[in-house]
Each structure stands twice: as structure tokens, then as C-alpha cells.
Amino acid sequence: MPWPIDQKKLDRVRALMKHQDITALVVRAPDNVLYLTNYWCMKGYDAVVFPREGDPILIAIEPQLADAQRNSWTKDIRLFRGYDDLDPRPPQYRALDLALRVLKERGLTDKIAIELNMGTQSADRMVGEPTTPTQTYFDAFRKVSGQVVDATPLLNEARAIKTAQEIERMRLANELAALAMEHTREHMRPGMKESEVGGMYESFVHGIGVGYQGKVEMARAFTLVWSGKGIATFTATGDRPIQRNEPTLFEIWVCADGYWTDLTKNVSPGELTPEYHRLLDLLLKVFNEAVRYARDAASFPALDRLIRARIAEGGYPGQPSHPICHGVGARAHEPPYAHQAGTGEIRKGMVLAIEPGIYWPGGGGLRLEDNFLITSNGNEKLCSYPDDFRLARVM
Numbered sequence: 001m002p003w004p005i006d007q008k009k010l011d012r013v014r015a016l017m018k019h020q021d022i023t024a025l026v027v028r029a030p031d032n033v034l035y036l037t038n039y040w041c042m043k044g045y046d047a048v049v050f051p052r053e054g055d056p057i058l059i060a061i062e063p064q065l066a067d068a069q070r071n072s073w074t075k076d077i078r079l080f081r082g083y084d085d086l087d088p089r090p091p092q093y094r095a096l097d098l099a100l101r102v103l104k105e106r107g108l109t110d111k112i113a114i115e116l117n118m119g120t121q122s123a124d125r126m127v128g129e130p131t132t133p134t135q136t137y138f139d140a141f142r143k144v145s146g147q148v149v150d151a152t153p154l155l156n157e158a159r160a161i162k163t164a165q166e167i168e169r170m171r172l173a174n175e176l177a178a179l180a181m182e183h184t185r186e187h188m189r190p191g192m193k194e195s196e197v198g199g200m201y202e203s204f205v206h207g208i209g210v211g212y213q214g215k216v217e218m219a220r221a222f223t224l225v226w227s228g229k230g231i232a233t234f235t236a237t238g239d240r241p242i243q244r245n246e247p248t249l250f251e252i253w254v255c256a257d258g259y260w261t262d263l264t265k266n267v268s269p270g271e272l273t274p275e276y277h278r279l280l281d282l283l284l285k286v287f288n289e290a291v292r293y294a295r296d297a298a299s300f301p302a303l304d305r306l307i308r309a310r311i312a313e314g315g316y317p318g319q320p321s322h323p324i325c326h327g328v329g330a331r332a333h334e335p336p337y338a339h340q341a342g343t344g345e346i347r348k349g350m351v352l353a354i355e356p357g358i359y360w361p362g363g364g365g366l367r368l369e370d371n372f373l374i375t376s377n378g379n380e381k382l383c384s385y386p387d388d389f390r391l392a393r394v395m
Contacts, residue, residue: 001071001217001257003038006165013036017154020149022111022149023111024052025113025155026103026141026151027155028092028133029044030044032121032155037073038071039060040125043091043129043131044092055075056073056074057074059077059079059080059099061091096136100144103145104144109144109146110147111148113150113151114141117150122258122332125218127220156336161347162350166259169256169257169259170371172215176256177205177263179208180201180252181250181252182392183204188242188248190242190244193239193240198223202220202221204221205219205221206220220254223237225250226238227240227242227249228240228246228248229243229246229362233322245270246268247389249264249266249367251367262326262332264367264369265387266368279366283367285314286310287387290307291370292378294352294354295379297347298346301339304324304339316358319359321359323338325338325354326338326352327351328371346374348374351374352371353370354370355369357369368387371383
């Protein structure tokens with residue numbers, strides 16, 4: 001979907017490049033291509049040459065020319081074929097050839113930064129088959145450049161602070177997530193399979209999200225759904241029945257044109273059992289204290305220690321077994337991360353997922369998770385669906 005050039009974001013990237021004396025970035029991960037050009041690629045074969053000075057060059061697969069012209073912030077679009085009758089190589093090798101040619105044409109070979117150390121990357125628009133680089137890709141830049149360095153730290157630093165446009169796009173994703181939760185809460189019933197309920201959520205986001213408010217071109221949702229004793233940490237959605245009087249937990253990733261949410265929401269068909277009332281009261285207390293703490297200049301290590309200490313004081317030492325805070329943006333999980341043995345401060349403009357959880361031996365438990373924009377005087381919750389899900393109950 002076309003958006004105005006986010007100049008503030010691009011200026012931040014170029015300032016970091018100047019500070020590190022980097023001549024050009026070359027990126028191919030779909031989230032970094034999106035971040036620098038507003039083009040969300042279809043198959044992940046594409047690349048961007050982003051010089052410290054001058055216009056970026058988008059290298060796009062030929063059938064996507066219309067999408068690239070409509071959405072990209074750069075008008076310099078170089079095309080490569082998906083199939084070439086004289087070249088048996090996969091198409092991403094032709095993209096690499098173009099990137100190398102552009103670097104040499106533009107005299108950008110002094111010091112190049114490429115993605116050498118990405119732990120994860122976001123999906124392309126087709127989602128199901130991520131494209132990853134080969135050793136040939138990395139070696140090719142060393143042959144044409146005076147120096148090749150890792151672009152990942154620079155991009156992580158730039159991406160940690162969101163611009164007004166990025167925040168608007170994340171609001172759209174969070175709105176879709178909340179609407180889908182309301183729809184699913186109204187239509188799910190005890191006895192349905194977890195997978196049926198997950199499919200209901202995901203299809204609603206895709207159905208209403210494409211074209212949403214005239215601002216979203218592609219919307220997808222990905223869920224893990226667990227009910228009652230099926231609630232655990234990162235196990236697959238199954239065919240277990242939705243339980244009455246126990247929570248059903250939704251681990252949710254909604255993507256609107258490449259910008260994501262990372263949320264955990266819960267629904268209870270009927271009245272919660274007393275033990276779940278107590279667990280939810282404890283987690284809400286921990287969650288709300290953590291949210292109040294999450295302000296500009298607050299310590300990431302201290303936030304991790306705070307959540308884990310409060311959970312331990314509530315009778316659950318050692319929990320949760322997953323991180324309790326991370327960044328969200330053009331990926332659902334991106335730096336920064338909060339860790340008691342780490343470093344770093346929360347900064348205005350970050351969007352953070354805060355997610356304390358408690359899980360019982362043998363199955364069951366709860367997690368609360370929302371996305372928060374750090375502001376000058378605290379933070380703002382981006383998803384309207386309540387964390388105290390007793391306020392939104394299935395009867």
C-alpha cells in the first residue's frame with residue numbers, strides 16, 4: 001500500500017551510516033527491504049542497494065513491477081527475471097548479479113554493509129517458503145568491495161525507534177487483531193477444536209484486513225491456540241476441545257503490509273474456576289506493575305528482574321521460561337530484548353511487547369501480552385482488547 005516517504009526514518013539510517021563510514025547497505029531480508037523502501041516483496045528474492053548519498057536502488061523480480069512502482073519510495077527499480085531461458089540458476093542469483101553491478105556502476109564499493117548475522121527475518125508476502133542466502137551470496141560482495149561489514153547492528157539500532165508512520169501502521173495491525181478477537185470470542189463455543197478456533201481467527205483477519213480502511217493491501221494472521229490443560233509454552237495448536245470455565249489462550253501475530261503485532265489474548269467460555277481467578281489476579285498485578293515501569297530511560301535488565309521477582313513472590317519461581325519483553329515492528333520479534341544479564345535502556349519511540357506468563361506442571365496456565373508505545377510520559381497500549389478477559393466473556 002502506498003505511503004509517503006518516511007524521511008525521518010531514512011535520515012536516521014544515513015546518519016548511522018555516516019557515523020560508521022559505510023558507503024552502502026545491501027539488504028535482502030523482506031523486513032529490511034520493506035523498512036528502507038516500503039516494498040514488501042512477494043518471494044524474498046529481491047534486494048535493495050541503499051547508498052549513504054543518493055537514491056536507493058530496488059532490485060525486484062519482473063512480475064512485481066507494478067507493485068514495486070506503486071509502493072516503493074525509490075523510482076530506480078532494476079528488474080530481474082524469475083525464469084531466464086539462458087540461465088539455469090535460481091532467480092535470486094540474478095538479483096545478486098544486479099546488486100553487484102549497481103555497486104560498481106555507482107562507485108559504492110569502498111565499505112559495504114550486508115546482513116551477516118540475522119537471527120530471524122520476517123516473511124515475504126507469500127509467507128510459506130522463506131528464501132535464505134547461500135554462501136555464494138556473501139562471498140560475492142567480498143570480491144567487489146574494499147571492506148564488507150555486518151549491517152545488522154546498524155539496522156537494529158535504527159529500527160528500534162519507530163517513526164510516526166510506523167506507529168500508524170502498527171495501530172492498523174493492532175486494530176485488526178482486536179476486531180478478530182471480538183469476532184472469535186462471539187463465535188467460538190466449548191467443544192470446538194482449538195484448530196477450528198485458530199482458523200476462525202486467521203480467516204477473519206485475512207478477510208477483513210485486505211483493504212482495511214483503504215490503508216492495508218495485505219493482512220495475515222498466525223495463531224497458536226491452546227485451551228485448558230493444553231496451555232503451555234510454544235507447542236502446536238491441536239485438536240483438543242475448547243474447555244468451558246477455563247481459559248483458551250491465543251498467541252497472535254497479525255501482519256498488515258509487513259508491520260506486525262505480537263499479542264497474547266485469552267477467552268473463557270463460562271465462569272473461570274477459582275484457581276484461574278487467583279492466577280489471573282496475580283498475573284494482572286505483575287503485568288500492570290511492569291507496564292508502569294516501562295518508561296523512557298528505564299532499565300531493560302531491571303524490567304526482566306522485576307517481572308521474574310514478582311512471579312516468584314506469587315509462588316512460581318523460575319517462570320516464565322521465555323523472554324518477558326522485546327521489540328515489535330517490521331518483525332514480530334526484533335531487538336531490543338530485556339534480560340537481567342543484559343544491558344540497555346527503554347527509549348521513547350520504541351514499541352515493546354511485554355509478556356509475563358505462568359504455566360502449571362501438567363498443563364494449564366496463563367500469559368498476558370500487549371504491545372506498548374513508549375511515550376514522553378509513560379506508554380500507550382496499542383491493542384484495545386482487554387487483558388482482564390473476564391471483561392469479555394463467552395457465555
